[in-house]
Amino acid sequence: MPDVIDAKDGDEYHIPDLSLEGNFRFVRTNDDGSIVFKDMETAEEKTILYHAFAKMRGDGHAKRTKREGVPTGVDSINVYHLLDPNCSKIGKKEKKRREAAQTRFLTARTIAHFLKRYDETPDVSTYHRKLSRFLDDTHKQAKEDGMPWRISESQFRIFLKRYGVPGNRPFGLILAGMGKHLDSRWPDWVLELKKKMITIFWQPNVRKQTARDFFLTWFEEERAKRKLELISPPGRTTLNEWIDKSETQELYRLKFGRRNAHKRFVGTVDSIKATRPLEYVILDQTETDAFLLVKDSNGVVLRKVRAWLVYAIDVYSKMVLGFFLSLYPPSVYSLMKCIRHTLRPKTELEERFGTYKGATDGWGKGSSFILDNGLENIGVSLQTVLEYVGIDIQYASLRTPEHKALVERIFGTTNGLWHQMPGGRPGGKDKRNAPEDDPSDSARYTVQEATSRLSEYIVNIYHVTTPRGGVAPARMWEKGIKQFGRHTLDDVKVLDRLIGQYGRAVLTTSGIAFKTERFHDQALTTILIRDMAPLTRKRDQWGPGQSIVLKVNVFYDPLNCGVLNVLNEATGMLVQVSNVFPETTRDLSFDMSKRLRKFEEEQDLPIASDTERAQNRCKLFQHLEDVFRSGDKPTKKEARQYETEALSLGKGSRVDEVEIQPSVSGLNGIPNTAPMTVRRDHGQAAKGPVRGGEKSTAKGVATRARNRAEAASKEDQNRQAANVAVRDHARPQPPIVEISSHDDLEESNITDIQAFLAKRAATTSGRW
Incomplete structure (x- = not known):
């Protein structure tokens, strides 16, 4: 036997539950007892099990707002209508408000009583004589029940049309309509002017007086155009009421800003409390x-x-x-x-x-x-x-x-x-007392x-x-x-490696191309490909003999394109891959890197080596200084980029700290000069450490002087021998006579050493 629930055609419900929040209209009941509702906003159908809907109705999580198409007015009844107006602790204004609320409540009870008796009496109609007799009889009984007001025939006919249908005249609907002006008594063109006035008022910096003046001006123009001399404009109180009752969170946001609207309409939350440090x-x-x-x-x-x-x-x-x-x-x-x-x-x-x-x-x-x-x-x-x-x-x-x-x-x-x-x-926010100077x-x-x-x-x-x-x-x-x-x-x-922003990149055997820069190290690239190759999607790969293609997660520092941190998904570890130009791109932002590439293309500068790119970077920095000094004011973005670049190129802006084992010299392999490939002045190579003290130094100087003297003497002998050979070849040669003697001449090693050293000192080529 199917379950039966009090839900009929034309019923509408408001459900505040998070999973179904919204207004819904009843559609049908399925054979299994489940109920189908249509969302009033999206027109999407939702199916709710019978027991779930019955529990929502019982717990008050499904509030019926219309019953068979008639509004129920469930929100109109509140405890304010039951407060005692004769309380000695309230003021005159509060007493008047309570008396007015009780009057409205009593009036609504009277109307509901008359309408209910009318629906229960089959032989009565709206014909004047029958209706008058019915109202007189009902008034006698209602007066005994504390409802002394007799409704007139014309008013009763209005109430019959306004409040529901026979058998469905909710008391809340009657109470909700009490003491309110009905827009229906105004022509449509007046209601259109009302909408325009409300739209103007909720614009920034528009006062009520201004909105009312616009409305009255439009009203006079329309009345003259339509030749309606007897109709009068709405009073000031009515216009203010129209404006006040139009307030919503969205309109308030347009006039006063999102933050003020949120503070006005949305409940606040408590501030955070902690019981210990670092919690x-x-x-x-x-x-x-x-x-x-x-x-x-x-x-x-x-x-x-x-x-x-x-x-x-x-x-x-x-x-x-x-x-x-x-x-x-x-x-x-x-x-x-x-x-x-x-x-x-x-x-x-x-x-x-x-x-x-x-x-x-x-x-x-x-x-x-x-x-x-x-x-x-x-x-x-x-x-x-x-x-x-x-x-x-x-x-x-x-x-x-x-x-x-x-x-x-x-x-x-x-x-x-x-x-x-x-x-x-x-x-x-008050700038009235602010100084005139910037x-x-x-x-x-x-x-x-x-x-x-x-x-x-x-x-x-x-x-x-x-x-x-x-x-x-x-x-x-x-x-x-x-x-x-x-x-x-x-x-x-770990955070040093993870600092910055997240991105996606493509890894091939040539490394990673990311934001106009290329990051590659043969050993690290091989490790990443070897570990993550089993995780690749086969349909993303190229043909046989082509490079593998891997989509990888990367973390990058926006102000340093010298390194890129790649997540090895197979091991869960981050691998830091250097730029192909590691020295040039150190502390170079990605924005400046992009600008450097463009500058190199415009100036047709060489970019084959790290040294050339370093020179290009300095030229770009000098170019920016020249542009800014010429009078072109940099934008905020250019100013930030320039300042970051100035700090990275400044002297002493970078210090490397390392730990080493103690050694005799104290150097222990730590480089004390820049590598030859990075050095810009091409100076002579630095001398290594000297051991042995002054005696060893003097001995080394003498040895080097003797070696240079011997080399110079041998060079002179070879040159003299060559000259003699040329002269002998030019003149007739005498007969060869062999002389046998055991007394060889002793070779002379006498030369001008001081002159030779002075000659060598004048040579500035040195070692490169």
Whole structure:
């Protein structure tokens, strides 16, 4: 026997369940008892089992909004209609509101009572005499039940048409229509003007008075055009009511912005709480209120740009675990730079400030990172990297600063530093008291100098200042670390390899071509192909004798195209493959690499070797300086690229640290000059270490002088012998007479050594 449910044609339901959220209309009941509904928005049919729908109806998760096509008005009844208007604790306005609510409720009860009796009386009709007799009889009984109002005949006929059909006249529908103006009493052209007025009002910076004035102007024009002299325009109260009742989240967003609309219509969430250090770390990025300088090699200012700041804050202690100030807008790269800063001891701060009350000790591995829902944070790159090292990711609620109020607060605190710096712009939305001068005119700090000021502020002020009703971050951090310990990363260098962005590339036997650069190392390429060859898709391969084709996952640093990290899917390890021009591309961004390629094509420069590309890179940098000095102001992107390139080409910008076993000389194979293939000045090769002291040195000098003298003497003898042979060949030769003698002449080894050495010293060719 099929199950029976109270669902009929014309019924509509509102289901707030996450899996079926929306409004649905009943379609049919299947033979197995399941019920088919149609989504009112998408027209898609959904099938719900009988028992599931019955449970939803019983639990209140399926609310019927229309019964056989008649609105039920279930949302119109609330407890406000039952409040006592004679309560001594309320004011006059509240008392009037409660009395009006009770009046509406009593009126709706009276109408519902009369309509119900009418539907139950078969012999009554809307004929005046019969209807009057029926209303009189019903009024007598209703008066005894506390409903003293007698409905007139004309009103009753209106109620019959307005509120449902016989047997289906919901009380909620009647109550919902009480005390409201009906649009149907206005002509269609007035309703069209109403829509236009509402559309104008919800535009930015439009006041109600302006919208009402537009409506009245249009109304007078339409009335004159239609020659309607008796009709009057809606009053001011009616127009205001139309505007107020049109408010929705979407219209509010158009007028006041998405964030304000979200704060007005969407419920807030609680801020994050932590019970120990490094349990939760919040990261966020913002544009600072200070202009920084971008200078060329001569110190000439090329452009003034506002910097971006990334903060990583420990929720438990409010300690700053990492920060990164740069000219680049939010990206995975800047966020990863800040994350790396949280995982390492702040040695640069300790060298500069010392321990200073523990204010430089903020570092460690966070259990969970709370990130903003910006597009730069939700990519596969960041999630893959952090999960790889055992760090969980949580995303803050959309457009809800309250969820990460801690980092928002420190941004506001740090703005006090930027506002006091030269080049700082005034904060806040009220610009009426702002100075007339452009704040960028007084800017004098570069990114490096501003970072130094920021670190000084964090260590000397923020970390050691006791907030109102709390504990200084440095002291709270120290207590928490002593009690709960400090978690660290197993291998910090993992993030060095994983830093940056995620991408897909194609690996062949010739290496990887990625973003105009080629990365290849014969041994590493062979290992990658050997390990991942069984994982290839056969239909993607070329014919026999051709190179294998592998689609690989790569991680790259946008500011360094010298290396590319390739994921070996067979072993799960990252393999770092160098650029075919390893020295030239070191610390060269991918954007500048693309620009360098274009510059080489335009100037027809050679690109066969690393040395030639290094020279081309210097020529491009000099070309950019010449262009900017000529008066062409660089764009923000060009200024960022130029500054990054200037730092990478600057002297002493790179230091390599290695560990070696002790040796006698202290060098132990460490190169102390650049390789010959990279050297640009082509100077003489450096001399190796000398052993034996002064005695050994003097002996070596004498030996080299003797060897040079012997070589010069032998060369002179050979030259004299050749001259004699030429002269003897030119004149008649005498008869050959053999002389036998055992007294050979002794060979002379006397020569002018000082003259020879002076001659050699004048030769500047040397060794290349």
